[in-house]
Amino acid sequence: MSTYPARLLVVGLLLALPAAGAAEQRPASELTVNYRDVQPILIGRCAKCHAPQGIMGPAPEGYSLVDYASTLAQSERARVVPGSAEASELVRRIRGQARPRMPFDGPPFLAEEEIALIVAWIDQGARDAQGKPAPVPRGARLRLHGRLEANWRLDGLALKITSATRVEDSPQPGDYVQVRGRLLEDGSLLLERIRRR
Incomplete structure (x- = not known):
């Protein structure tokens, strides 16, 4: 879709490369990813429900994905653990490791390229739009x-x-x-x- 950032297209191309040409290209995980890169995915596919007044009413479990601060909020619990996609509930939901898989109206669910971009963003510290990594929520x-x-x-x-x-x-x-x-x-x-x- 044309609303997605160019970075998503690069990730998609890197994931689709044949093994022979892959050595000459940077892996998707090496791209520097910040919130601007994942925001169109979160807003376009997630925030229709996960918003203060989404299509289902208030955000499910009070978790809003309308902006950077809300995405990283940890008032009840942390859903994003900067530096660890594996420990992040958000990633487990979009991968289908946790039920129900998200987005709730899927399939279609997020494309592999979209998931890879979100995983890279979190693993790289869930950087804000200016590229500053988020603090790890120790004790959360x-x-x-x-x-x-x-x-x-x-x-x-x-x-x-x-x-x-x-x-x-x-x-x-x-x-x-x-x-x-x-x-x-x-x-x-x-x-x-x-x-x-």
């Missing part, structure tokens, strides 16, 4: 869904379990689970609760 609450793997991993994301962690319904590797916890200083997720869904 997180709520994630996904598939539990061996050694307490959630779709590859390492989880820290302690004797204080509430483990409900005996989750086993392969189960779809919900986890709640806090982001530690080292960027890892300390689990307060894990349960099968």
Whole structure:
């Protein structure tokens, strides 16, 4: 679509390159991505619901995607963890690792190029429109869904379990689970609760 930034087209071209020519090109993850690059996707596909008065009424779970500050807000919990797309609920929703997959009116869901651009933006620190990385919300609450793997991993994301962690319904590797916890200083997720869904 013509409203998408040129950066999205570059990401799409890089993802579509044949393996032989890929060595001569920069991978999509090496592009410097800021909020201006992802804003058209978030506004065009997400903010129709995730807005103070979207098509479903108030923003679902109070999460608005109408601007940079709202996207990074963490009043209830952090949905974007700058520097870690894997720990970001927003990414897990648009990839379909968490249910329901977003956008809620999909399919069609976001294109792989759009998802790759959002992942790169978050992994690079969720930079604002001027290119300044966001601070990592240490101590913020997180709520994630996904598939539990061996050694307490959630779709590859390492989880820290302690004797204080509430483990409900005996989750086993392969189960779809919900986890709640806090982001530690080292960027890892300390689990307060894990349960099968």
